[in-house]
Amino acid sequence: MTKPVPRPAAHAAHEVRIIGGQWKRSKLPVADRPGLRPTPSRVRETLFNWLGQDLSGWRCVDAFAGTGALGLEAASRGAVEVVLVEQDPVLCKSLQATAQRLKAEGVRVERGEGVAALRQRAGRSLDLVFLDPPFGEDGNEPLFGAALQAARQAVGEQGLIYLEAPRAWTDDELAQIGLQAHRHGKAGMVHFHLLRPLAPQ
Template identity: 85%
Template sequence: MNKAPPRPAAQAAHEVRIIGGLWKRSKLPVADRPGLRPTPSRVRETLFNWLGQDLSGWRCLDAFAGTGALGLEAGSRGAAEVTLVEQDPALCKSLQATVQRLKAGSVRVERGDGVAALRQRAGQGLDLVFLDPPFGDGGNETLFGTALRLARLVVADSGLIYLEAPRTWGDDELAQIGLQTHRHGRAGQVHFHLLRPLPPQ
């Protein structure tokens, strides 16, 4: 009786890779945690095509970091300052280990709540905020709305907000928060948006 061949694809599901920049091809572990849903490589590739490949000098916040794939991708592409905020202590420990392994001096890991971290940074004029909160059973509508409103207060008028959500956020509801869609895409059940602040009235 033949043994079943090994299945490397199963192992691959427990890691993602940085796709560009200084740390290209570096592996990031993906813990088996409820709601942890790393941004797929093809979505990150699209996003960083939109942003441009060189983020030199940018100041970034990854408010619901998880694996850190978004923030570390920004750091890999030259961002001057990246803060990864994560509430789960085990994920925080994993992020710290990854930052040390990459010798990522521009990246800081902060344990805490993403919404609280956004609230603390109001008025800081960051260049880019990543919002990829857990979707939850009901879509976490309140969390998404709160995070978007606070992120608008954190970014500069010329800054950008990246949002992953279980649905499309339309221009009318975004306008009420002071935001507009710059780019939008969809991958499976995930809708991803690059948002800009509306010009001051």
């Protein structure tokens, strides 16, 4: 009798882990959905080193939530209010299940389009907006521009915007939107930026 060949652990690539805070090492499922590209753990680690490990009292929106890795990482580190915005109904259901499993009281899942959700929050003086839109074959430039403009209107003067993109955004491009680069990094083909509002002239 031949022994069955063990199947490879396919699930390994289908989850990411929260890397800090109260839910450290908690697993987040990664559904097999078009364009879903979770922020790698080393990029998240760099980002939260930039932000500081304690986000107590912060109000955040993860505008293209996907797995929720960015927003849930913020909530794990003390953010008091985190809205996870996602268009895909399958991903929304997964996000809601994860929030319930973690007993994440300050986390709300909102089904909708990221730019529209941010426009609805214009003038809210949010502390932090995460922008990790789907790249697409053409880089999805119009979506990135619209998302940055909407995020700029939603954050306060001391607020921050995290942007993950297929290229680096220049100082001139950002200045036209009223933003400036605070930090920038690159991991593989992905550029990640921490942006802040330009001071009024």
